[in-house]
Amino acid sequence: MDEKNMTVITVIRLLGFQIPQCLTFFVFFLFLVIYCVIICGNLLIITLVFYSKALHSPMYFFLSQLSISDILLATDVVPNMLHAVLRNTTTVSVSGCLTQFYFFAATETLECLLLTAMSYDRYLAICKPLHYTLLMNHQFCWIIVVTSWSLSFSAVLISTLTISTLQLCGPNIINHFFCDLDPILQLSCSDTTIIQLESTSLSAMFAVVPFFIIVVSYVYIIVTIFEIPSITGRQKVFSTCSSHLTVVSIFYGTIVCVYLIPSRGQSWDITKFLSLLYTVVTPLLNPIIYSLKNKDIKQVVGKIINNFLNLHFKSHANLQISL
Template sequence: MVKRNQSTITEFLLLGFGELHNIKILVFTLFLVIHIMTLISNVLVIVLVGVSQSLHSPMYFFLSQLSLSEILFTSDIVPNMLWLILVGGGKVLVARCMAQLYLLTVPTIAQCLFLAAMSFDRHVAICRPLHYATIMTFSHQLQLVIACWFIGFTLALFIYIFLKQLTFCHLNTINHFYCDIAPVLQLSCSSTSSVELVTAVVAFSVLLSTFTFIVVSYVSIIWAIFKISSSVGRHKAFSTCSSHLIIVCMYYGTLSSIYIFPPRENSIDLNKSLSILYTLVTPLFNPLIYSLRNQDIKAAIFKYMTFLGKPMKT
């Protein structure tokens, strides 16, 4: 019987982006500006949906929740990433790493569910317009939002419980800028089969179910649109769905490229680039796409900019 004499690791070493040398400040500034723009744009969407009467509809309510999930997601990764850029890597407690994984999983699952809820809203609006007001009541919207967050928190907690059972006793270096699940599992000196099974079941069930639901919804939506006799009506129906479809393609495309069809293990730089796209760029594009392509949001922005620009009466 082999005697085990292993010291348990309590810290991981995140390598970040390595030595950036002369471009460190440039990369830090660029990422900081993108992060600030992401926070401002997503907060702006939430505020506009809350205060603008014209945006008090189910689609924008779900959009505001999507923006909230983006804020939670980026706020968990980007500040630490910026710090790693400045110091060229750093240590993180294993407990903090597990907490970061949990906080990343919650909004990731919730975003998939919100995108599915938004496709359901568009399906009801276009395919069953006479029943839209009775189906998409505020209480039903609230129930859907609560269900999305509850499922996100519950499934993430389920994965977190299995992750907490892992032990780390040899390697402690993660060649990444955040605690992603794959490199963490590679460092474990205990069996990871149960964690991998639970993670795979949760990931595939959430991604497959929501993506299938979105595809089926849009097949029926497109079929219903082609039945509209007026070209103006068809254009209006397509325009209300185009922004959502672009975000669905971006989100599921980047998510699948990292987790479902990941690069080879030796393609570390490619994996980091895809992760930057997923964690930094996509959260910025989501509110911008809706703002630039949606007349209601642009009208609300113009209205409040005009209001704020008026001189105060004395």
């Protein structure tokens, strides 16, 4: 029996990015700024949707839930990654590693379901406009959101509990910056067939099927757009779903690169870089894309800025009069 099968581990060491010492503080500062932008940008989206009546629609309601999911994902991964950058490595307990995997997998699953709900919303708005307010009402939106959150966290809990029954053996090193499924399974000296079957089934149910629904929705949307006689009308309709289509492309594009493209012979540096795209870059880009490409959000932000400036100038004028 080799050494791996003899040593049961309780602590896992994450190697992180293994960057040169001279770049440590630069990379740390870069990821810290990105994390702050992720939190502030997504909190801005949530606040705007909550307070602005102009954004009280199903699409923006789903967007606010997507922002909450992005904050959870970034908070689950980035702080530990920052510690690994400073120390060139970091250690976590096995239970801590499983907890990180649980929230990572649950938020990724939730994002798949929310993006699917948003595509269905765009399908109804563009292809079934006369039935939109009847079908996509306030109660139905809440049912979709509660169901998405419940399914995501309960389904991933099943896999996490199965992983927790595995016996993990030394060496206790994961060449990654967070606890993903494959690196954890590589530490196992138990049979991983069941968990791999569970993972494949859940991926098909909560990633492949939602992606298929999104594709079908956009096929109908594109067909409907091309039936509009005027070019201006087509552009106006397409602009209502361009932000969502961009986010879907980025999210599923990175997921496909990491999990569906064969990884044999692929270095861990490439794997870590691709993983960085959907754990850090996607939560960073989501609020930026919706802020820059969405007319309604830009109008609300502009109105808030104008109100703030008017209030500031009015206060300054009153102060000068009183003096």
